[in-house]
Amino acid sequence: MEELRAAVVPGMVHWASPNFFAFFPATNSAAAIAGELIASAMNPVGFTWLAAPAATEVEALALDWLAQLLRLPPAFMGRHCGAGGGVILGTTSEAMVVTLVAARDAALRRAAAGRGGSGGLLPRLAAYGTDQTHSTFSKACRVVGLDPSSVRTIPAGAETQCINAHCYLKHCMQADVDSGLVPTYVCATVGTTSTNAVDPIGAIADVAREFGAWVHVDAAYAGGACICPEFRHHLDGVERVDSISMSPHKWLLTCLDCTCLWVRDTRRLTDSLLDTNPVYLVKKDAAGEPVGSTDLKDMQVGIGHRFRGLKLWMVMRTYGASKLQQHIRSDVAMAKMFEARARDDEWFEVVVPRRFALVCFRVRPRGGMTEQEADEAGRELMARVNRTGKAFLASTVVGGRLVLRFAVGSTLQEQRHVRSAWELIKKTTADILQGAGTAGIQGPIH
Amino acid sequence: MEELRAAVVPGMVHWASPNFFAFFPATNSAAAIAGELIASAMNPVGFTWLAAPAATEVEALALDWLAQLLRLPPAFMGRHCGAGGGVILGTTSEAMVVTLVAARDAALRRAAAGRGGSGGLLPRLAAYGTDQTHSTFSKACRVVGLDPSSVRTIPAGAETQCINAHCYLKHCMQADVDSGLVPTYVCATVGTTSTNAVDPIGAIADVAREFGAWVHVDAAYAGGACICPEFRHHLDGVERVDSISMSPHKWLLTCLDCTCLWVRDTRRLTDSLLDTNPVYLVKKDAAGEPVGSTDLKDMQVGIGHRFRGLKLWMVMRTYGASKLQQHIRSDVAMAKMFEARARDDEWFEVVVPRRFALVCFRVRPRGGMTEQEADEAGRELMARVNRTGKAFLASTVVGGRLVLRFAVGSTLQEQRHVRSAWELIKKTTADILQGAGTAGIQGPIH
Known part of the structure; x- marks a missing residue:
């Protein structure tokens, strides 16, 4: 010491x-620090439900509670409808990578079904952000193997610093389709890092839907404010997107790291990220029946999974x-x-x-x-x-x-x-x- | 409570x-828990050197100390030679992803230089593991966009459960070259999850060198034992590989998460993972001169970076x-x-x-x-x-x-x-x- x-x-x-x-503040609280301390001492490796059932369940519960605070549609809540849910990751970049991988693979499958093979199609998948989207987006696109020349930077409006979806985005996507590219993924930002600009989520979702592209909302910082009714309108249209991430470690009193990712359909993540379940990781009960929720490892890049849900649960339960x-x-x-x-x-x-x-x-x-x-x-x-x-x-x-x-x-x-x-x-x-x-x-x- | x-x-x-x-134990200690507690309370976001200089420096120091304990060659130590160094990540899978991305991009650049363009080459990059390599390796290959059909599973020997490099690996690589693929990355394991088998690192490095492939050593669990001289021989040949990762959160008394990655040349990571440095993240001092070490964000997928180095530093300094x-x-x-x-x-x-x-x-x-x-x-x-x-x-x-x-x-x-x-x-x-x-x-x- x-x-x-x-x-x-x-x-x-x-x-x-x-x-x-x-930068942005990294807010913190006694409840979060206590949660991190207890998680560090219990130190479970929550890769599967079976390896630490309460770790998986607390994470799912905390995500659902926060989704309720944000008034996200029930489709994103694991305990309400069928297919939705989420996972707590380390950074927004990871949320982008896992959703990009899911969108990429879905686009390749669609293309393969239409053309009898997806060979060589990867370089033709296009992703879209603006000149105000965080630079980590283009990095995430590179990580998952998209061709840098197919990662589009739409100019944000000079006044608003946000995207004009019906004009620029639609035009850019149509031009890409005309030249043989496949619009695959759009990153919309609620609260850009530079100036806190807000992209129009609903309009972007409407355009993207025409082209079959995945829409992800990065609300890392400003998502925190959307727990207040007076700010919630910035998320209008979220019911039409595919995924949204926000980081309580920025504005919701939860120490690093805690990035919440919700998806409308967790199967779209697990289709791409399912670990092949070696024998030492299968999830069956004594009668050989499958047990538990979706395993967290199948919605992230890695296998090991810290008990991040505990601090978020404690922050919400305490305050x-x-x-x-x-x-x-x-x-x-x-x-x-x-x-x-x-x-x-x-x-x-x-x-x-x-x-x-x-x-x-x-x-x-x-x-x-x-x-x-x-x-x-x-x-x-x-x-x-x-x-x-x-x-x-x-x-x-x-x-x-x-x-x-x-x-x-x-x-x-x-x-x-x-x-x-x-x-x-x-x-x-x-x-x-x-x-x-x-x-x-x-x-x-x- | x-x-x-x-x-x-x-x-x-x-x-x-x-x-x-x-599974494997997740070992822990008072020093690690205290380190995590203090890191959670200070809560810096160490993405760049400037954003938290001591966080970057402590991480580099802890990595060098552990490299010394493991008797890794000085080339892997950031404070000894020129280009080597490392970063502390969350999981072995992330270490695989960042090194795969670096190897992938290097192979594409080489191929482009030789053929006047890398277009369409990605599906032809091949990666190699054994049937005893952790399943997260093939998942990491999928994440970075390798074609699943180009991810090779070499049969491990029935007796040894490890690879015969000079026979099977060399044969497989040569056959791939003959059919137009580009051997790009080999994952060798020291202490497989199933049975703790040890692949012959040196022999693998010798074969891989002939084909210009990157060799990564996954020593997640058994790397911990290699701090003892009587186990160090399992790392023989490490001086000829490109990167090695091991997880002190497994056997070295450091609570989750703490996966150490060392590379012979950090520029090979930053070439692929350099964030484009938006204005709010540039690193210059008051005179406009570049300052500090390599920014940790440029050796990982994400931008945000927890102060993981502190607990590892405290574990080594305390015990x-x-x-x-x-x-x-x-x-x-x-x-x-x-x-x-x-x-x-x-x-x-x-x-x-x-x-x-x-x-x-x-x-x-x-x-x-x-x-x-x-x-x-x-x-x-x-x-x-x-x-x-x-x-x-x-x-x-x-x-x-x-x-x-x-x-x-x-x-x-x-x-x-x-x-x-x-x-x-x-x-x-x-x-x-x-x-x-x-x-x-x-x-x-x-």
């Missing part, structure tokens, strides 16, 4: 600090819907406060409408300052603020311009931390613009 | 119980090489004790030589009993023993015959638990063979 304090802690970036406003909603609303209120200050301040502009708890702002070009100089001032502002160690910001680029990201929501954050950060930002900007001026700006930091 | 005790705990299979002899070796040796001694009793007993036979802490035994067909009846007696023995709740065994099939697996090594196990299990097995067998006889045997349990 002495070495830990002396050698490790000083080299950390403290994601748990209330002065952390970079309940109302406390979780209150937590989201408190973060959003703090972000609104920061947004109002930035919007009303002569030195700043808010670049895109704030939807959740992320404020995207920049130095406003004024008094003869060029856009380029405003970008430079923003870079210098971030560098100086981050060097103080009293607040940590990140940046992105929107429409070619540098934009600062102020992400509220670190678990210990209170209004006073947001106010202090605002004052630090304001004072530092004053130093830059009134003091040394842009002439004093040093090299960029990102 | 009350609900946990009432509703979850009774439904668990207690992997931490000293009476657990099924040291000698205590870890002592733990392995104590388990092996207990397995030897069980093996001797089974071998010397008229009712049992030991089916394959015990190499580590797994004993594969079965009821010996005697006194007019057929092989089939011996299998049935074994099934009934396992069913009755498992129903007592006083010991938990698993089974496998070797050479068409049912074999019981007695895996020693659950963390709390002592000689008395092994003795009790032996006595229970002995008494139950007596009941079956002398009492009700095989006529009383009920349905099979696996």
